[in-house]
Amino acid sequence: MPVDRFYDLLEGKARPLVTASEVARELDCTQVEAFDALIGLAKEGHLESLDVEADPTVWFPADWKDTQDRERVVVFPKRREVVVDRPSQFTRAQLSGFAHLVDTNRESGYLYRIREADVWQAPHDSFEALQRSMRQALGQRAEALEEWVQNQWERARKFRLYTHEDGYVVLEAQSPDLLGNVAEQKLESGVLRARISDTEAWVAESKTAELKRALYRAGYPVRDERHLDEGDALDVDLSLSLRPYQTDWVRRFVDTGSGVLVGPPGSGKTVAAMGVMEAVGGETLVLVPGRELAEQWREQLLANTSLTDEQIGLYHGGEKQVRPVTIATYQTAGMDRHRMLFDERRWGLIVYDEVHHIPSPIHRRSAELQTKHRLGLSATPVREDDLEREIFTLVGPPIGTDWEALFDAGYVAEPEIEIRLLPWASEMHQNEYGSAERHERRQVAAANPAKEAEIREILRSHPGAKALIFVEYIEQGDRLAEALNVPFVSGETPHARRRQLFREFKSGPRDALIVSRVGDEGIDLPNAEVAIAASGLGGSRRQGSQRAGRTMRPVGRARMYVLATLGTEEEDFARQRTRHLAGKGVQVRERESVAYAEGTPGRDGGDSNYK
Incomplete structure (x- = not known):
């Protein structure tokens, strides 16, 4: 490809950088051919490249950064x-x-x-x-x-794990001092069985996850270069076509053998995981946070792969089947009486869905299971306790795609996010907030009755749109459900009723639902055109991203409204919950209440009858 053709392509795109996929579409060639052409221009000194969150790579003129x-x-x-x-x-x-x-x-x-x-x-x-x-x-x-x-x-390069030619695991330190004064001092008894040299020690195989955690917390991440068992073979054929970036995810994972797929909601991480299963070709254990997500995985595998019903087992409180592909909950897999069954199986792949749970004590025990490949999935691998770093220590490095690239390509709709700042509904409620303490103050601010009028106004401004209203507190959900005549789905809602409401919302006449924290993850909640966060979990960035993700569809305009009471800590929490999205290039704006603006209809409420 001549360099002039590359500049013409940039001019057509009206931006200074492109991906190989974009070049392939413009030149009507394969992505491999486009990549080779870009590599050729880079070798000639015309281009440079940069990994955007590791994937996809963007290409730009070598002199661009000096001329802008x-x-x-x-x-x-x-x-x-x-x-x-x-x-x-x-x-x-x-x-x-x-x-x-x-x-x-x-x-x-x-x-x-x-x-x-x-x-x-x-x-x-x-x-x-x-x-x-x-x-x-x-x-x-x-x-x-x-x-x-x-x-x-x-x-980060002072310790590594490797497999000895005789088959056992060895910890190698960069110097004798590091082995003696760091590893042997920081590790619990029984993790290291014996020294085999001044810089090497024999590791108890069942303690490798514990070793990696302990040295990581001591400030020494361990490179894991073990040759693990391949696992028993299992042929899996995927019946779906992967998008270019999903193909790149699979390729990068196969190259490294472990990693965490990080992409926005709606980017198809589960589909990419099935592509990894096809590429690995080994018996697979899928770990999920709850039973409903386990059922969804089973349905997805049966619908989109060559796997049969007899090859897929569910292992949770209701069913306990260990089969070539087994889907289990983290809690069950972490229990001693069940873990022995999983340990006996030669897994070629373990998939950790909603992998941000893995650092918690009961979930991270599942990271000790032996496998050749570890794959994590998460749209938001962030934790407010700052333990997200343990995700990559226990599972593998992040393999992600720049969100803005997916927005630009039309694979995922970029949400429009607006923080609405509301006054108190009355002086009485404001005084109640002033006299409350700690958690009670947050609950009073979250339950500000002014939010009811604001929700009415938002729904009125989007007639016919599918809308999800998120609440953190059951009492608030019940009040809004009664006031708006909209069903409220919480953890207390029977599973059959929950499935019926979601089905009606997805393909039937129902336009709105109120959902508690059960709607944040782990259930097949249909995408919406409008999401309204009436209250949230403090400043949880992950929750903010998950709720915005319910509106990220390939078509249409996605909108999210975050309601917060003016002059309270809820205002700061609202900004904090949208911070992860802002870091991904999503624009977040603020404005004051519409319903409580002078002369705006809806301030006094009125009857609502949303389906």
């Missing part, structure tokens, strides 16, 4: 923080390779922080490559910061 006006970037080396004013997709892509988004404000300022784990997991083959990426993103050299990053980079 840069955003204003301020570096605080001692705090290891970076503030960027209105960062472009390119800059966000670079920063995501070694930092994480902490906060955004109304003026489009982005605050990033560089943590140890961000450096340990940086998607670069060498420190020099990471250093170049940092200098490009920051537009400057920050020697003190680079020195700290280099120390962390080297720290």
Whole structure:
């Protein structure tokens, strides 16, 4: 491909960077041919590339970063923080390779922080490559910061696990001092069985997950280079065609042998996981947080693969079948009396769905199960206890796709997110908030009756749209259900009734549902055109992303409204819950109440009869 053709392509796209998939579509060739052409231009010095959250790679002219006006970037080396004013997709892509988004404000300022784990997991083959990426993103050299990053980079390469030629597991340290003063001091008795050299020790195979956790917490991530059993063979044929980025996910996973697929809701992580099952070709254990999700997995496998009903087993409170493909709940797999059955099987693959649960004590025991391949799935691998780093330690590195790339390609609808700030419905409610304490204050703010009028106004402004109204508190859900004449689905709703309501919402005449936290994950809740978060789980970024994800459809316009009472901590929580989405390039705006604006209809409520 001539370089002039590449520039013409950029001009047609009206942006300075493209992916191989976009080039393939423009040139009417295969993605492999487009990739080879881009590689050729890069070797000639015309192009450079950058992994956007590891996948897909974006390509841009080599002189682009020198000729463009840069955003204003301020570096605080001692705090290891970076503030960027209105960062472009390119800059966000670079920063995501070694930092994480902490906060955004109304003026489009982005605050990033560089943590140890961000450096340990940086998607670069060498420190020099990471250093170049940092200098490009920051537009400057920050020697003190680079020195700290280099120390962390080297720290992440001081220990490794490997399989000895005689079949047992060995921990190798970079020096005798590290083995004696770090590993042997930090690990519990029985993890290391015996030394086999000054820098190597024999590891109890059942304790490898415990070893990796302990050394990670001590500040020394362990490279896992063991040759694990392949597992018993199982032929799986996928009947669906994968999207280009899903194919790349599968390829990257097969290359590494472990990893976590990270993509927005609606991007098809479950389908990609079935593609991984086909590529691995081994008996598979799928772990899920609840029974309903286990049933959904079974239905998806039967509908989209060559697997038969006799090859798929469910293992949870209701059914206990271990078969070539077994779908179990985390809780069951973590119990001693059941784990022995899973340990006896030679799994070729373990899939951890909703993998952000894995760091919790009862769930992470399942990470000790032996397998050749570990695959995690999550749209939001973030935790408010900052234990998300353990996800990648126990399962594998992140394998993700830039959300904005999927929005641009039309695979997923970019949600329009608006934080609505509401006044108190009355002075009485405001006084009640002032006299309450701690958790009670949050509940009073969440239950502000002004939200009822605001929900009416939002529903009125989207006639005929499918709308989901999320609540955190059962009492609030019950009140809204009565006031709006809309069914409320909570954990107390019988499963049969729940399935009926979701079915009516998905394909029937029902336009609105109120759902509690059961709607956040783990159930087949149909996508909606409008999502309204009437109250939420504090500042949980994961919950905010999951609820917005209910509107991420390939077609149409997706809207999410986050309601918050003015002058309360709920206002800050609303901003915090949308922070993960802002870091993915989603625009989040704020405005004051519409229903309570002067002269706006609906302030006084009135009858509602939503289906």
